[in-house]
Amino acid sequence: MTIRIHVAGHLKDFTGESVDLEVQGARDILDVIMQLDARIPSIKDRILDEHDRRRRYINIYVNEEDVRELEGEATKTKDGDVIYILPSVAGGKGALSPEEGTR
């Protein structure tokens, strides 16, 4: 089962642009983050607080759906899911990409 994780903002300092994570039987978002933490120590603490609740300003999307509209950290995951972990102040830095610069 493969889940691809995209991150942005300060989290990229720890993960790179995206992480292809092979998870073993991950049931939900929390499980995925726990497995991510095993690969990148301390990343979980930057996404979730000590009670495994999303930190303020951290947004998590599963296949572009906000987990707030689903079941939060308990949102179920499946093979092929793409998870976005995006701090809400992630944007605004650097030059625009060609796509971003065209409207």
Added chain:
Amino acid sequence: MKPRNLVMLGTKKGAFVFESLDGRRTWKSSGPHFKGTPIFHVTFDPRTKTMLATINNDFQGARIAKSRDNGRSWKEGKKPPRFPKASDWTVKQLWHIEPGVEDEPNVLYCGVNPAALFKSNDGGETWALNQGLYGQETRPKWNPGAGGLCLHSILVDPRDPDTLLIAISAVGILKTKDGGESWSFRNKNLLADFMPNKYPEYGQCPHHIVRHPSRPDVIYQQNHCGQYRSEDNGETWKEMVGNLPARFGFPIAVDFNDPKRVYVAPEESGAARLPPDGRFLVWASDDEGRKWSAQGSGLPRRSFYTVFREGMDTDEEEPSGVYVGTGNGQLFFSRNAGERWSLVADGLPPILSVNAASA
């Protein structure tokens, strides 16, 4: 050879380090370190020659970082202060970090919001919650002040590692004599004029406390309701408002060489929070707060600068230098105990803490 003088600033948008190698005549600065992040406190641990910073990043949780090269590079500890899962509390901010006694070089303390004390026995790599304070019997009745329920001051007794004093906003002063197993209040004679009972057991609002390094029983306090001193290691307090223009204020500093010389920066009231008469002044006393004099030479004639609770410190030189950082981003320095001030830096982000050290 002249010492290396360091002045460390925590600001709303990062940490700055000022360094002088020529007897504090010129300063080189670096920063902002942790760009864009509120740094509530930066201090220097003389035991290990290490700078310590509390990084209050809203986006990825509060953390502690250390620098062994005077701020040129920083490294985070392995596990920042966090409440155990059973507590259901979340660390919001790290307010103050304090080195332990001299012969325990790996011991550090950290005060946080919501009010709790953490201890590290490995130089800040990992932290454990002080259960004695967490379980203090009156805790369910504690209420936050305007800055939150923050534990912002920690005084270690250099003669006894088991004795600590702490200050919590809108709660008061607490002391332990058994290494943190138990804590009891030391608020005797401290006014709380915003309470029905003006002298309660707890509920006072200390803003900052400082201990004199060579006379550790001498402690000064800037409180919401006045300025106080203790001559018995915080057991009792004597009011020392005297001829000051206001009781309210946040910072307080004691001269490194003279335990009777103390500095404050009063503000008009808890409601206004502005310097009296539209002029920012530092006030100094040479006699433990009995008589105060305004120290304004070199400060702007009309200004509404204010100073946060950690925003003033003195250095170890003779005479002791005084540093004050404002909420408007100015760093002022006096090499002659406040007689004359000079502007070291302007245009900084709001300064949250100022700490001076000789390395």
